Amino acid sequence: xxxxxxxxxxxxxxxxxxxxxxxxxEFMKDSWIILFSHPRDYxxxxxxxxxxxxxxxxxxxxxxxKMIALSCDDADSHNGWIKDVQSHANHVGxxxxxxxxxxxxxxxxxxxxxxxxxxxxxGMPLTCRAVMIFGPDKRLKLSMLYPATTGRNxxxxxxxxDSLQLTATKKVxxxxxxxxxxxxxxxxxxKKEEEAGLFPKGVETLSVPSGKGYLRMTPMPE
Amino acid sequence: xxxxxxxxxxxxxxxxxxxxxxxxxEFMKDSWIILFSHPRDYxxxxxxxxxxxxxxxxxxxxxxxKMIALSCDDADSHNGWIKDVQSHANHVGxxxxxxxxxxxxxxxxxxxxxxxxxxxxxGMPLTCRAVMIFGPDKRLKLSMLYPATTGRNxxxxxxxxDSLQLTATKKVxxxxxxxxxxxxxxxxxxKKEEEAGLFPKGVETLSVPSGKGYLRMTPMPE
Numbered sequence: 001x002x003x004x005x006x007x008x009x010x011x012x013x014x015x016x017x018x019x020x021x022x023x024x025x026e027f028m029k030d031s032w033i034i035l036f037s038h039p040r041d042y043x044x045x046x047x048x049x050x051x052x053x054x055x056x057x058x059x060x061x062x063x064x065x066k067m068i069a070l071s072c073d074d075a076d077s078h079n080g081w082i083k084d085v086q087s088h089a090n091h092v093g094x095x096x097x098x099x100x101x102x103x104x105x106x107x108x109x110x111x112x113x114x115x116x117x118x119x120x121x122x123g124m125p126l127t128c129r130a131v132m133i134f135g136p137d138k139r140l141k142l143s144m145l146y147p148a149t150t151g152r153n154x155x156x157x158x159x160x161x162d163s164l165q166l167t168a169t170k171k172v173x174x175x176x177x178x179x180x181x182x183x184x185x186x187x188x189x190x191k192k193e194e195e196a197g198l199f200p201k202g203v204e205t206l207s208v209p210s211g212k213g214y215l216r217m218t219p220m221p222e
Numbered sequence: 223x224x225x226x227x228x229x230x231x232x233x234x235x236x237x238x239x240x241x242x243x244x245x246x247x248e249f250m251k252d253s254w255i256i257l258f259s260h261p262r263d264y265x266x267x268x269x270x271x272x273x274x275x276x277x278x279x280x281x282x283x284x285x286x287x288k289m290i291a292l293s294c295d296d297a298d299s300h301n302g303w304i305k306d307v308q309s310h311a312n313h314v315g316x317x318x319x320x321x322x323x324x325x326x327x328x329x330x331x332x333x334x335x336x337x338x339x340x341x342x343x344x345g346m347p348l349t350c351r352a353v354m355i356f357g358p359d360k361r362l363k364l365s366m367l368y369p370a371t372t373g374r375n376x377x378x379x380x381x382x383x384d385s386l387q388l389t390a391t392k393k394v395x396x397x398x399x400x401x402x403x404x405x406x407x408x409x410x411x412x413k414k415e416e417e418a419g420l421f422p423k424g425v426e427t428l429s430v431p432s433g434k435g436y437l438r439m440t441p442m443p444e
Binding site: 002003004005006007042043044045047048049051052080081083084087088112114115116117128141142143144145146147148149150151152153154155156159160163164167168173174175176177178185186187188206208209210212214215216 | 372
């Protein structure tokens, strides 16, 4: 199956995790969700990634984002491997998110997380490093597909969560390379006469050769 | 159409750009390619992104990566808008990459770059902020799909290009949050007895509770 597209709803598949079984929508409830897949337990890059994610769990929790990982290994493998992940990352206490045991590849296939270049032998494909961020409406807001060779950047993942959550409620968008605290841009649908009411901190319209006043900056809304 | 998956080949579609018409494979030749779409000319976030990309063009060129942008506007629109992009980004000289004029949405649809939440009215959908990085074999190596609200991070894009190119020729993978110069990880397929020959700078095997020696670090290969 090809990858999910922006706007697609997470299918309500049955999931088996190292913390128990449930339906995906039961896990998601009405929360923001980050689902991230890795190729294989007991492999190097995955260990660094899941450790970093564990240490960042308080940051995701603060933003109301529930985390869930996925690979094509079984639940026993996940539980054994978590000890390595925690040891490598100096993470102590309970592991902060479940890992889906998708040994049948059913979920990875339905979400389009399979990397055709990665194989566990005997024609069994593995998952790529996918990141899928879903909103409380269970629809895909943003996705990344990285190959097995390339570990992800969790600072970038937090940055986009901040942008997605801010822009879901305020009539702004975030410019290239934006980070929390930087100025935002007023979205094109806001009329000139609405600016003062919507943006009490002020709006600065930058001048461009076309004379079109579409580059409108405003301090990050509260 | 759903998004391209890792490993999929770029279709050899006919493209019209603000710099002329050609077939996609004729443009790509055997180069690394970054194709990035934006929702619309003369809109705020897109202007900041294409300006940043223009200023980073020497960095992409140094890495042998050809850049090409895409939106559903026509070539005249692109040529007019480029003046705004350059003015805002303080970019002088020739604009360093072509922009595909996909007003029919044919290419965006075939690559799965359409954002169903964005519309130009009259049911005409717009493109999301897709980034697709293709290798010299014209196959998709990495992709990002960001919504219109969320500008991309070109530092992250350069970071993953560095990882993709390094790991395409050396038997290493790059860990979470890696950047050029950081240590790399030896890929699982390398046997213990091959380490010395492949990694003359040395390999350090980190200890983990499982006792499995899969966390093997090595200085970044030249």
